[in-house]
Amino acid sequence: MAEAIKIKVHGRNVEALSWGPRDGHLVLALHGWLDNAASFVPLAPFLDSVRLVAIDLPGHGRSDWRPDGQRYHFVDWVPDVVAVADALRAKRFSLLGHSLGAGIASIVAGSVPHRIERMALIEGLGPLTDEPGDAAANMEKALQKSLDGRRKITAFDSLEIAVQRIGRARGKLGDQGARLLAIRGTRKTKRGFELRHDPRLQDRSLLRLTEAQVLSFLQRIECPVILVRGGEGYAFDYDKMKARVDVLERGKVVETRGGHHLHMDHPDDVGAILEGFWA
Numbered sequence: 156m157a158e159a160i161k162i163k164v165h166g167r168n169v170e171a172l173s174w175g176p177r178d179g180h181l182v183l184a185l186h187g188w189l190d191n192a193a194s195f196v197p198l199a200p201f202l203d204s205v206r207l208v209a210i211d212l213p214g215h216g217r218s219d220w221r222p223d224g225q226r227y228h229f230v231d232w233v234p235d236v237v238a239v240a241d242a243l244r245a246k247r248f249s250l251l252g253h254s255l256g257a258g259i260a261s262i263v264a265g266s267v268p269h270r271i272e273r274m275a276l277i278e279g280l281g282p283l284t285d286e287p288g289d290a291a292a293n294m295e296k297a298l299q300k301s302l303d304g305r306r307k308i309t310a311f312d313s314l315e316i317a318v319q320r321i322g323r324a325r326g327k328l329g330d331q332g333a334r335l336l337a338i339r340g341t342r343k344t345k346r347g348f349e350l351r352h353d354p355r356l357q358d359r360s361l362l363r364l365t366e367a368q369v370l371s372f373l374q375r376i377e378c379p380v381i382l383v384r385g386g387e388g389y390a391f392d393y394d395k396m397k398a399r400v401d402v403l404e405r406g407k408v409v410e411t412r413g414g415h416h417l418h419m420d421h422p423d424d425v426g427a428i429l430e431g432f433w434a
Contacts, residue, residue, distance in 0.1 A: 157196065162210070164238045167219040171210040171239075174199040179206035180272065181248040182433070183240060185256025187278075187416075189324075189352055191216030193339040194253060197332065198418045201426020205249070205433055210239055212256070214353035216339055227356050229282055229363070232259045233266055240270070249273040249378075249433070253418060254389075257382075258282035264380075265372030275429050276382045277418050278389055280399050281373060285363040297359040306354035310346040317341050317348045327387060327414030335419070366395065373402045380406040381432050383425055385417035 157172040172192045182205045186194040192209040193216075199207055211218035213235055214227055221227060236259060240248050249272045252260030257279030264271045285293055311317040314337060321340070322333030341348040380403050384391075400406055409428055413421045 157199065160208070162239055162242045164213070164235055164242065167213065167221075169210055169213065169219070169235070169239060170217040171208050172196070172199075173206065173208045175203060175206040177206060179204070180433075181205070181240070181243060181245040182207050182251050183236060183248055184209035185212065185236065185250070185252040185259050186210075186215070187254030187256055189215065189340075189356060190253070190336055191339045191351075193335040194332075194416075194419060195251070196335050197422035198426055198429075201422055201430060202433065204430065207251070208239075208243065210236075211339075212259075214356050216351060220353040221355070226358060226361065227353070229258070229360065230262070233262050236260075236263050237267060237270075246270065247272050249275075251275045251277075251429070252279065253277040254279045254415065255282075261369075261376070262372050264378065265375040268375050268377040271376070271378045273378050273433065274376070274380045275432055276380065277425065278384060278415050280382050280396065281369040283360075283363060284366045284369055287365050290362060293359075293363070294361050297361045300359050306357060308349050308354055310344065310349045311341070312347050314338070314341065314348050317350075325416055327420070328416040329420045332416055332419035366398075370399065370402050373399055376403060376406075378405065379432075381428070382406065382408045383417070383428055384408060384410045385413040385415060386410055387412075387414045388417065389415050 160171050160173050162169045184195045192211045195209040214220050247270050250260040257276040258281055261281045264274050317337040318333045321337050322328050340351050411424045418425045
């Protein structure tokens, strides 16, 4: 049974779900874009040898939004994750990341390599990047988008509709997984079932890291790394991903059945792989 916890990070609340012994080795779990901590509910029973703490990243799930006037810059999630580990008094810890969370975990591990024991990634290694020569044009597009007005909070007439829409937006995600995300990711209001995540999460990035910068972080990772990919998951740029994997000193890739959310649809398969990895 998951324990709901709140963690104070930079003056704001970060909510999380926790499983396993309190004195167990800490594994911080980071979900994908617009998902939430419930992303790891199906997988948690298969990882009972560790203390798994799945957080709602700022702006997601039940965690606080960033203040007005601030954006969700990718790199700002890095100090958030380190601050969570500090709040939990973990000098050394491991990371488990899916999609966006895998990208964040990769940069955390390259930023504080001496603190990371192991890192397991699902459908992601490092963040999306831009070509250096495209930076100015991309920022212009992002600024223009912000001038078009703030996005409205989406509301659905029923929880069932929310489940359907969330499942559809995530491709091959099954009904059970979509329901878990919907229950944690919505709240009942007069308008219906409103999505909890901050609409600003869907704003275009002002500036992304370059591929060379991402490789510089990956080169600094010291811990063992496992990347679990779904046979029907996202189609990664092969050359780019191969270069990222090759630069890891202690990395390996494992492919198993499932789509992008394989840890929710096939938690037994992913759990068997990861439990052996933690051991």
